[in-house]
Amino acid sequence: MAYITLQQAKAHLLVDESFGDDDQYITDLIDVAELVTERSICHPLKDYADEYCNLQKGLYQAILLLIGNFYSNREPVAFATARDVPKSFDFLIDLWRDWEG
Structure with a gap:
């Protein structure tokens, strides 16, 4: 199930x-x-969604950060130097990550 709409993306x-x-x-x-x-x-995303x-x-x-990264970087090799943005995807995901899962 898509939790992000095409319009939002x-x-x-x-x-x-x-x-x-x-x-x-x-x-x-x-x-x-x-x-x-x-x-x-x-965990499935449905565990973190409200009734709507x-x-x-x-x-x-x-x-959204992942979508942006995938959209901007369509190939596995980058010709310009790319760097991770500190405290972005991993920082957000760590708030919900099941470290025992």
Whole structure:
């Protein structure tokens, strides 16, 4: 189940709503980012969603960060020097990670 909508992802990516060429790609990235997040915390995201399917803010932001990273870096090799942004995805995920899972 997608907890991030296409519109939310496009807003985060600063992709104009009227630009539809990447819609399927972005939708796929949403699915992948949510799966990676679930695997990282060792729990299904539904455990952290309210009755309206809204995720807790930190998990929501972590998924958006992954989507942005995947969208900007489409290849496994970067030609420019890339660095991790301190206290980003891992910092957010650690708040929910099941260290025994």
